[in-house]
Amino acid sequence: MNIIKRLRRKFILMATIAVIIVVVGVLGLINTIAYMRMNGQVESVLSYISQNGGDVPPNKMVPGGGWFGDRNWSDDTPDFSYQIRFFSVVMGPDEYVKMINTQNTVAFTKGEAIQYAQAIVQAGKTEGIFKKDRASYAYMLTKDFNGDFLIVIMDCTHDVDAVESFMRYSVKVGFVCIILYVIILAALCNMAIKPFIRNMENQKRFITNAGHELKTPIAIISTNTEAIEMINGKNQWTESILKQVQRLSNLINDLIILAKRGEGSHADLVVEKIDLSETVAGIAGTFRQMAEDQGKNLLCHIAPQVYIKSDTKCVYELINILVDNAIKYCDDGGSIDISLVKSKKKIADIVISNTYADGAGTDYSRFFERFYRGDISHDSKKSGYGIGLSIAEELTQLLKGKINVSYTDGKIAFAVRLNTND
Incomplete structure (x- = not known):
């Protein structure tokens, strides 16, 4: 599963970065101490020679010293003065x-x-x-x-070479330790994330099973309500029941789709040549009447003959979600703009924007979170559960594309970038 692979890679990456910081810090500290110790000992000998007028009296020990109060054992031998x-x-x-x-x-x-x-x-x-x-x-x-x-x-060649040699070997040992750590971590990380994987699988299984179980009573409620309308005629209560049944059905379908998308992989895609211009135009056409009924203007700027190699169902579902979202949250009397262009870098850019006067100051970084809605009051006039954009992001990642949201000049825009694979 893609999400498991991403979690595994991120876990290994974060753990590796942590151990690199620790190893580099420890080796840096040890090498610094070794250098300071060597420098202190050399300085101590030079000071002793300078204090004796540029010479070392025979049969006298050179006083040790330097950093951290340690001494070199050779400094305590009478013959050391002859080795300088x-x-x-x-x-x-x-x-x-x-x-x-x-x-x-x-x-x-x-x-x-x-x-x-x-x-x-x-x-x-x-x-x-x-x-x-x-x-x-x-x-x-x-x-x-x-x-x-x-x-x-x-x-001081011997002292400097000893410190430099220690530094070289410590770096090599540190590098080997990091490599071994990564190998061991990669072999054992599944045990660390196994509880999370089990919990996630149980959650997906629950959503899927609960969704299918809920479909039966919802279908019965819908059928019984329609039967009541046939006997007694339509009224505001039966229309309200059917409207809420439809909302609940859409929610269940979205939850099941979201759960299944998390289990999907690139291997499940049916890649074929798609006329993206025709697909976008067709989706815009199906939503045009809805926009007009709500007093909103739908505009299209679609470049002709833009082809991509991708999965038809995923592409259709992705664009359908974004257009539906744009119409749903467009201001009353506002406009929705759907554009498609092909750049010179074999990239198809789809931008779907709508007027949104209340968009200033909104945290757009959270728009693709599951169940997040910008209108925190959850106004029922704008039906939705904050799942659509999360599904759109999942689909974009599955298609190896990029999606982002921006807000400028009173308009919110969702931009999708897909590779044409020409």
Whole structure:
């Protein structure tokens, strides 16, 4: 059933979006913490080197630190000072090099060390990370009371690669988790929506069975009323009974149609070539006398020879509902306009509008809800139960078309767009 498939897809989509938000949020937080921890540790080592004048005294442990008060176990080993690959440059305000220490690195010559130190001073940033070839280097710029600059540049490739590797793997793991979640959810979602499906099927079965059961007493009431008219003649009471019987019969038929349409699928359609112009014109002709009897003017602007490939019964029923609705809710002495045009994009547009002075400020987004009526007073002069437009929307979806309602300049218009499939 289409409605079950749509519900299943929407359930999976909403659940997937929820888990994506959670996974992205958690992974984002974990990766942010990992990056901040790495950055804090690198900054701690650079600060220690800077505080010791651009060098690391041998046989001394580099103090750990950084974010969240954690420490790296390697920071507590005496040999850690020999593992740090760095160089330092002391430069005067005029960029004159006063001291250069490249004993702890082989990746930079003295000339390159001076060039990078000058670039950092000119950039004016006190901290940062840059790439050289495939390696990553962190730097720290400090200034003493004499105005001299101390630039310390340290190899942090291992730390940066560890964080980047963790980020890559976490993204892959997160993606795999989402895929597995969707697969498992698709396999088990039927169990989650099974109670709803059972309730919906019971509801449809009740409507269909109750509708058929009600037809018998209604038919008996109608027959008995007609018999009374044959014996005693027509009067206002028998006419009122027959009128209400007809209204009730129409309601039951609409309910049964609505229940069956919910069970329908595209496979049930009998697709054939239809002369849409002739169909629309024929329906307009059947309603013309009704409109005239109510003092309303029915106008047609129908383009000739517009053909579509679709189901004849569905198309006829769709247009019939919209024209009937337009006449029913048209203002007294107003006009109904039925138009059909074919665009260059293989699209047939059907627009059925009517004058509706009381339409301003109405919530048109609810017009296709079942049993919704714009006139909340349910004025009996405008017979209807708010089912017709819901059926029209079901039919349009079944025909793979689009329907919308709009209100401008005192007129309400229902527009249906169907593919001509030329």
